[in-house]
Amino acid sequence: MSNPSPHLGALLIIFAATALAGNCRAADPPHQAAAEIKRGEYLAIAADCAACHTAPRAKPFAGGLPIGTPLGTIYSTNITPSTDFGIGRYTEEEFSQALRRGIRRDGANLYPAMPYTSYAKFTEEDVRALYLYFTRAVEPVEQRPPSTSLPFPMNIRASMIAWNLLFLDSGPFVPDRNQSPEWNRGAYLVQGAAHCGTCHTPRGLLMQEEDSRALSGAQVGPWYAPNITPDPISGIGRWTKEELIAYLHTGHLSGKAQAAGSMGEAVEDSFQHLAAADLDAIATYIKTIPVVRDPADRVSRFSAGKMSSALAQLRGRDGIRSDSESDPGGAELFQGNCASCHSTEGQGSKDGYYPSLFSNSATGARNATNLIATILYGVNRTTSERQAFMPGFGGHPTDANPLSDRNIAALGNYVLTHYGSADTIITEQQVAEVRWGGPSSPLLALARGGMAAAAVIVLLGAALFIIRRRGAAAWRAKRTAPCT
Incomplete structure (x- = not known):
């Protein structure tokens, strides 16, 4: 061949x-x-x-x-x-x-x-x-x-x-000629690829982003994506540009915030891998967006709370006692589940691996969703810097004795009272809602109700049309009938 x-x-x-x-x-x-x-x-x-x-x-x-x-x-x-x-x-x-x-x-x-x-x-x-x-x-x-x-x-x-x-x-995206190339790059990433508004912008009745309150905070399943506008009270206006860059890169900012939930995933899978110039551009843009203030916010969520401990009350002759062994109080739950990592006074570990519970966005916010979700699901985030891990206490199939909704409400209220937003109260119903994935939307019921109402209107219209036709037919028959 x-x-x-x-x-x-x-x-x-x-x-x-x-x-x-x-x-x-x-x-x-x-x-x-x-x-x-x-x-x-x-x-x-x-x-x-x-x-x-x-x-x-x-x-x-x-x-x-x-x-x-x-x-x-x-x-x-x-x-x-x-x-x-x-x-x-x-x-x-x-x-x-x-x-x-x-x-x-x-x-x-x-x-x-x-x-x-x-x-x-x-x-x-x-x-x-x-x-x-x-x-x-x-x-x-x-x-x-x-x-x-x-x-x-x-x-x-x-x-x-x-x-x-x-x-x-x-x-x-259309660049703003009045802004620097760095600002425009940040705007392009925040508005486009990074889709920050998808999580951080509140939604209207039809699940649309409310642009007038862009990036001012919104519910994302069982977590809450907080206000990231430059407002010094409701948002992150007191963060420096360098702090924002560090948070995006590591998910950690001592004395302020720890990324968990969807934001933890975003840091782990996306932000930590971005070029330094792009992180700088994102921070440049975020620092200039319109501020949105919640009038109910009196202090920044990053400055609430102080060092505190109820350990002495638990050890004395007149110590705290729960009603039953299966229903411990918040102080007992904290000492049994949290103090070994976050310390008995809530200041965290010296190296910062276990964060302080005061001056912490999860405990200092009036919206306690992220505190509840953190207790339920924990934190597991890995970056090039280190891994951040906290076990969840909400229960897994292998857990013999997970914390109940009542336990978590008691524990969360103890943490808020001693280390964070003391005026915020967590209920068992809130815990149950977060445990099952977050609040549902009324849109489904409204859509079904609207369709039912439309169906009734159509049926009534059809019935009226038939009645009128029959009436007209009877009238014509009477007009044409022979005289007797």
């Missing part, structure tokens, strides 16, 4: 190179495509795509993570280049439509749990870089995640068409 023609070999090499290039522009040299893919990877980190599209102990970007919302559970999708279960058949334009308009390849609408309202700010160049990264550099995973099935009528995805018409600003 003769050797293949060298010309045929050259043609095969050219064909293979063309196939590998895929959707890259023909004019783009290989190094440029590689640079775009690298930028796409960085943007995927900045957008924290892995946090939602990677389930625990699962393959990257394969989806299947259950995301609790006030309207039900939404499962993230597979965004690997799998042709059967992921985005392998998406064109760049279809990818852009999903990313920035919330419209899937099949024309169905995504729910805004996928923050396309923020990703709409992406430039065409960055969308292309993301597309190349996800379709060329991510490993395909042949796995179908669970389907989202929200309760009626929220399961009607076409309703999002009207929602998008009302609330989606589909225009890309």
Whole structure:
């Protein structure tokens, strides 16, 4: 058998190179495509795509993570280049439509749990870089995640068409010529890739972000994303720019805050990996956004509380006694579960690993949601600096004696009274709500009520129409009947 023609070999090499290039522009040299893919990877980190599209102990970007919302559970999708279960058949334009308009390849609408309202700010160049990264550099995973099935009528995805018409600003980011390049870069990241408003901006009745109160704090499942405007009382106005950068990079700021919940994930998966210049740009922008003050806030959540201990009361002849062994008081619960790490006086450990319970945002805020959630779920955050860990006391299948809602309310109230916002009271009902994923939205009941009312109106209208037709028919029959 003769050797293949060298010309045929050259043609095969050219064909293979063309196939590998895929959707890259023909004019783009290989190094440029590689640079775009690298930028796409960085943007995927900045957008924290892995946090939602990677389930625990699962393959990257394969989806299947259950995301609790006030309207039900939404499962993230597979965004690997799998042709059967992921985005392998998406064109760049279809990818852009999903990313920035919330419209899937099949024309169905995504729910805004996928923050396309923020990703709409992406430039065409960055969308292309993301597309190349996800379709060329991510490993395909042949796995179908669970389907989202929200309760009626929220399961009607076409309703999002009207929602998008009302609330989606589909225009890309436009730089402010009156601001510095650093400020504009920060605005682009905060408003777009980092989608800070998705968590920190309160939502209206229809689950839309209330732009007039941007970044002033909002409920995110069982956690509360606090006010991060530059207001010195309600927000983070007393933080220096350097402190904000340090917090974004490590999730830790001694004497002020510890990142947990969704923010802990954002630090671990996204912010700690961003370039120093981008963190600086984000801090520059955040320090200039409009302040929002809650009139009910009298002191900063970072300065509330003081060192205190009830240990002496527990040891004396007239010591504190609970009503029963199964229902200990807050002081006993604190000494038994918290004091070994946070100290009997609440000042934390000397090295700062275990934070102080006073001058702490979780205990100093009037909204006690994050204190409840921290006790229930704990903290587990790993950065290049160190790991931050606190066990949750809400109970796991392997726990023999988890704290009840009543226990956690008692413990939380003890902590607030001695170390934080003493005027705030935690109830068992609040603990139960946080334990089960946070408050639900009245929108579901209103939508069902509205549809029921509309159905009644339609039925009444139909009945009235039939009655009138029958009446008219009877009248005509009487007019045309022969005289007798």
